[in-house]
Amino acid sequence: MLIRNYAGKVVVQGGSVYVYGAGFSGSTKAWFGDSEAVVYDYDDGFIQVMAPKTVGILKLYVGDSGANRKFVGKVDVTDDTKRLALDNVADHPESDFEQNVCQSLLGLLPRGFAWYKGSDGLFSRLMLGIAGAVVELYRLIAAYRTNVSPTHTDSVTDFESEFRLPEEGVEYEGSDSEQSKKRLLEVYRKACKKGGCTILYFKSVAALFGIDVEIYEYWKNPERFDGVQDAPERLNFYWMIKQNIPLSDVKFFDCQTECNKPLHWWEKAAFEKLINASIPSHTRCLYAYGEKG
Numbered sequence: 001m002l003i004r005n006y007a008g009k010v011v012v013q014g015g016s017v018y019v020y021g022a023g024f025s026g027s028t029k030a031w032f033g034d035s036e037a038v039v040y041d042y043d044d045g046f047i048q049v050m051a052p053k054t055v056g057i058l059k060l061y062v063g064d065s066g067a068n069r070k071f072v073g074k075v076d077v078t079d080d081t082k083r084l085a086l087d088n089v090a091d092h093p094e095s096d097f098e099q100n101v102c103q104s105l106l107g108l109l110p111r112g113f114a115w116y117k118g119s120d121g122l123f124s125r126l127m128l129g130i131a132g133a134v135v136e137l138y139r140l141i142a143a144y145r146t147n148v149s150p151t152h153t154d155s156v157t158d159f160e161s162e163f164r165l166p167e168e169g170v171e172y173e174g175s176d177s178e179q180s181k182k183r184l185l186e187v188y189r190k191a192c193k194k195g196g197c198t199i200l201y202f203k204s205v206a207a208l209f210g211i212d213v214e215i216y217e218y219w220k221n222p223e224r225f226d227g228v229q230d231a232p233e234r235l236n237f238y239w240m241i242k243q244n245i246p247l248s249d250v251k252f253f254d255c256q257t258e259c260n261k262p263l264h265w266w267e268k269a270a271f272e273k274l275i276n277a278s279i280p281s282h283t284r285c286l287y288a289y290g291e292k293g
Contacts, residue, residue, distance in 0.1 A: 005020050025042070042207070170270070240286045
């Protein structure tokens with residue numbers, strides 16, 4: 001894995017950090033410090049990582065495992081609420097928020113004895129009531145903005161219900177925190193309309209199952225389709241999903257070996273079912289298994 005640069009050195013909570021380089025795959029992970037982060041998207045040349053809710057200057061790492069990770073750089077994660085600042089009101093402590101809004105409103109009144117602005121005056125009491133409504137409106141807008149975005153929402157369940165998730169055949173495995181990250185990743189994929197007949201989309205589906213794949217299209221890589229016979233006008237609609245498996249996991253047998261059942265069953269039934277439900281009807285997908293390359 002090669003790391004060249006990264007974008008997002010200053011980012012708000014839940015924002016995106018892009019790491020550029022080469023050799024990224026579905027098994028590539030990211031960490032801010034010792035906490036694993038959500039990887040939204042990836043290709044061979046980049047990965048997109050979600051910034052955590054922790055505010056501060058954090059160290060970003062990427063790698064295939066915690067013991068084999070590389071330092072990318074430092075990321076300054078800032079407080080997301082400042083994006084909704086009403087002038088400088090939001091910069092004040094929450095306990096002073098309402099009072100500062102009141103003072104800002106009083107500052108809009110004309111000068112003079114008729115416009116007495118003391119705390120015991122009528123205008124101060126009136127503006128304090130308006131300030132309470134303004135603060136409540138601010139908080140409603142902040143809550144709306146938080147929950148309308150899949151990168152900030154506190155209610156992943158509502159998004160899953162809206163998008164009819166999880167997809168048929170997808171099962172989330174691992175610890176509670178790992179499952180939560182996978183659920184959020186799937187919500188993000190749907191919310192951002194990351195789909196369609198693209199290699200990147202099908203790679204992201206494979207990543208949900210923890211499968212490292214290479215995808216080939218006949219019109220680009222005909223040499224990968226040796227032995228496939230069909231009418232010439234149909235061959236260009238063939239494509240292949242090749243699952244990368246190390247040969248160390250494969251045992252070779254000769255014709256003298258006795259066995260009464262399959263030596264290994266390669267099919268990933270749930271994965272292939274989801275792919276078959278998504279592929280364009282005019283194409284034909286082949287599944288292959290072997291070492292990467």
